[in-house]
Amino acid sequence: MTxxxxxxxxxxxxxxxxxxxxxxxxVEINTNPYALTDIDPALLFAGAQRTELGGWExxxxxxxxxxxxxxxxxxxxxxxxADIDNFNNPKWNNSYxxxxxxxxxxxxxxxxxxxxxxxxSMLRIWKAQIFMELxxxxxxxxxxxxxxxxxxxxxxxxxxxxxxxxxxxDLEQELRQAVGALNPNADFVSAxxxxxxxxxxxxxxxSAQVEKWKKLGNSxxxxxxxRYSKLNPSxxxxxxxxxxxxxxxxxxxxxxxxxxxxxxxINDGNNGLVNNNPYFYYAAEPFVNQLKSTGDPRGGMILxxxxxxxxxxxxxxxxxxxxxxxxxxxGVLNTDLVNPPYRGAKGGGYDYSQMNVNVVASLTAPxxxxxxxxxxxxxxxxxxxxxxxxxxxxAQQYYENGIRADIERYALYPNATxxxxxxxxxxxxxxxxxxxxxDALRLINxxxxxxxxxxxxxxxxxxxxxxxxxxxxxxxxxxxxxxxxRRLSYPDYELAQNRTNYLNAVAAIGGTDNLVTxxxxxxx
Numbered sequence: 451m452t453x454x455x456x457x458x459x460x461x462x463x464x465x466x467x468x469x470x471x472x473x474x475x476x477v478e479i480n481t482n483p484y485a486l487t488d489i490d491p492a493l494l495f496a497g498a499q500r501t502e503l504g505g506w507e508x509x510x511x512x513x514x515x516x517x518x519x520x521x522x523x524x525x526x527x528x529x530x531x532a533d534i535d536n537f538n539n540p541k542w543n544n545s546y547x548x549x550x551x552x553x554x555x556x557x558x559x560x561x562x563x564x565x566x567x568x569x570x571s572m573l574r575i576w577k578a579q580i581f582m583e584l585x586x587x588x589x590x591x592x593x594x595x596x597x598x599x600x601x602x603x604x605x606x607x608x609x610x611x612x613x614x615x616x617x618x619x620d621l622e623q624e625l626r627q628a629v630g631a632l633n634p635n636a637d638f639v640s641a642x643x644x645x646x647x648x649x650x651x652x653x654x655x656x657s658a659q660v661e662k663w664k665k666l667g668n669s670x671x672x673x674x675x676x677r678y679s680k681l682n683p684s685x686x687x688x689x690x691x692x693x694x695x696x697x698x699x700x701x702x703x704x705x706x707x708x709x710x711x712x713x714x715x716i717n718d719g720n721n722g723l724v725n726n727n728p729y730f731y732y733a734a735e736p737f738v739n740q741l742k743s744t745g746d747p748r749g750g751m752i753l754x755x756x757x758x759x760x761x762x763x764x765x766x767x768x769x770x771x772x773x774x775x776x777x778x779x780x781g782v783l784n785t786d787l788v789n790p791p792y793r794g795a796k797g798g799g800y801d802y803s804q805m806n807v808n809v810v811a812s813l814t815a816p817x818x819x820x821x822x823x824x825x826x827x828x829x830x831x832x833x834x835x836x837x838x839x840x841x842x843x844x845a846q847q848y849y850e851n852g853i854r855a856d857i858e859r860y861a862l863y864p865n866a867t868x869x870x871x872x873x874x875x876x877x878x879x880x881x882x883x884x885x886x887x888x889d890a891l892r893l894i895n896x897x898x899x900x901x902x903x904x905x906x907x908x909x910x911x912x913x914x915x916x917x918x919x920x921x922x923x924x925x926x927x928x929x930x931x932x933x934x935x936r937r938l939s940y941p942d943y944e945l946a947q948n949r950t951n952y953l954n955a956v957a958a959i960g961g962t963d964n965l966v967t968x969x970x971x972x973x974x
Contacts, residue, residue: 453827463785491556491566492641495573498549498580499643500555500708501517505946506805507717512935513899513913514921515737515807517777518730519784525730527896529781531929533965538938541587541907543579544696553577562688564953566637568660574628575667578621582674585621586911587938590955592948593617608948611955617972622674623688628971629696632679634763644706646854650816651703658858665704668696669825673908676828677915677971679835687837691866694829696840706821712814718903720811727821728807729760729799730833735752736921737903738777738803740896744882745772751860752903754806760798763808775803780928808865808905815863815932825900825907834890846885848893850878856901864929892918910935914972935965936972 511528521530527537553573560570583593592609599606634657640647645662653659675689696845697706710717723731733753748769756762776793778800790793793801805811830848832838840847854874860866860908875884885893895918902909913919914936923933940963943950956963968974 453952469700490641491573492569492639493655494552494556495569495576496560496641496643496646497640498552498573499837500715501580502540502544503719503819503904504540504544504906505722506811506906507722508540508938509910510903511734513906513909514734514780514924515899515909515925516901517700517732517734517780518743519732519778519782519787519800520730521783528935530840530926531781531924531935531965533929533939535942536949539941540889541938542563542941543585544650545584549580550597551599553580555600558600566639567631567633567654567686568586568637568663569639569720570661571605571631571886572639572642573582574624574900575663575670577802578628579670580619581617582670583907585617586677586969587907588940589614589959589967591617592951593620608951610951611958613958613970617965618674618677618970622671625667625671625674628691629671630662632664634660634703636660643708650709662704665697665699666706667821668693668705668927669698669820671696671834672698672825672828676831677911678851679831679915679970680759680973683835687832687835690828690832690837694832697873698824698829701820704822704861705818705859706783707814707818709814716813717815719817720807720813720815723805723811724763724807724813727760728804729797730761731804732759732800733775733803733805735777735779736919737899738775740900742772742775744880745876745877746900747857747873748777748860748900751863751866752807753803754804754808755801756797758797759785759800759802759804762804768808770806770925776801778802778867779924781924803941809860811865815904818905821856821859823852823856824898826855827901831891831894834894836889841861842887842890845890849885849890849897852901853878853883853897856897891916892920895919914969930966933966936966936968939965941962 456970468915503841506516507518508528511518513846517529518525518527524530526691527534557570557573557670558876566604587862590611590613593612596607610941618746620714636656638656638659642659643649645651645653647654651662653662665808672693674688675686678686678689703782738753750773753772754764754768754770756768756775758764762768782792784800786792793800798859809815826848829838829853830845832849833845834842839921840876857869861868883893894914898912899919902912924929925932939950940955961966
């Protein structure tokens with residue numbers, strides 16, 4: 451700090467002491483002229499990109515990929531159909547206080563007439579992605595006034611909850627307009643963590659970066675359109691056809707993901723499986739059985755058994771042979787697992803498979819937000835339904851491309867084992883995997899279930915949308931009326947901090963803030 455600045459601060463302090471009892475010009479007197487009042491919105495954008503994909507214990511448990519069989523204290527959650535803030539809140543807490551606030555502020559700084567049109571468009575696309583996830587998770591949420599507290603006013607400090615169908619309608623327009631505004635002759639956003647100078651897939655020109663973001667925006671529009679498949683198939687077809695024509699992801703070189711070096715940044719969603727009482731965490735029986743029954747070549751990179759489940763990192767040679775993997779049955783207590791007919795105790799845990807902490811559950815495992823494999827599988831369903839051209843011949847090609855891309859994507863994980871093209875071809879020909887029109891929806895959406903492992907929000911959303919895989923409900927108790935979780939409930943603190951709007955939202959969704967109320971597109 452310069453001597454001039456120090457002197458100025460001393461003068462201001464003296465003035466405050468003299469006029470401390472007077473409220474005249476209060477705001478001006480109490481505004482620090484040296485406070486940070488300007489920031490590059492590109493940095494706010496990058497901060498919003500480096501967000502948390504989430505942990506394993508909520509959505510992954512609901513769709514029966516993962517299990518924590520302990521039902522006491524902080525571990526009581528979805529495996530026991532429990533409505534607990536500890537598991538409901540992470541998506542909300544990771545989105546509103548930082549990501550949404552930062553992006554809304556960045557958009558406000560840029561303004562509508564900015565010459566940084568590509569940065570503005572990227573912000574709008576990524577903000578739409580985050581809000582779509584929130585609406586898919588909770589239903590009605592604060593949207594139109596969210597993140598605007600810096601503007602002042604009670605409507606921004608205590609934002610109303612907006613109807614999820616209305617939010618979706620606006621997100622559709624946001625994606626369409628933002629993609630249309632991207633300009634290959636305008637600004638290059640170096641700070642972009644996905645496709646910037648030092649992004650996961652770096653580009654060096656605005657034209658190359660814009661091409662990636664157009665594909666991302668249209669792929670998100672495709673995902674949005676597919677959400678209407680039960681509610682309004684004709685609307686789904688219209689949006690999906692538009693997204694496809696606009697140009698979606700075409701290879702793994704378009705994937706949107708973040709890397710972690712294990713030092714400056716770790717994959718915090720995997721931290722519990724590695725460092726925080728790992729004996730709590732296991733693969734779920736339905737998911738293990740799916741991988742085993744088809745000899746899935748991804749299986750050894752996903753599953754492992756350890757000499758001591760309480761300390762997986764201490765085992766230099768875990769067993770990754772699929773034939774030796776066994777998942778914990780859904781809804782079974784840890785105290786039952788030690789007795790017949792279950793497999794019993796092992797080391798400091800139980801004799802069941804865990805996630806492979808050297809590969810998919812590593813602290814340096816990348817987080818994938820949107821992948822070509824998911825996009826290609828959604829296109830397979832669209833082609834099968836006749837929403838895009840090509841019929842079942844095209845559907846089979848998209849289906850096989852999606853599976854192949856997902857298996858090849860595992861090369862980006864640490865300690866991954868290369869899978870040859872011949873091995874992938876053999877997998878695609880196996881019973882239970884090979885495409886056939888009569889069973890297309892089950893096959894396609896089962897593969898989406900596999901490819902969205904570690905993106906619990908998408909796994910949960912697509913399961914509700916498609917009804918596949920055909921899982922049996924968790925009948926540990928009847929808290930879910932014999933069904934599945936259909937949404938997560940709002941954070942309890944909203945009742946205290948935003949009471950009126952929270953109560954209005956609960957009334958709008960049917961009068962009860964619970965796990966079985968459905969979001970608007972999840973019709974029975």
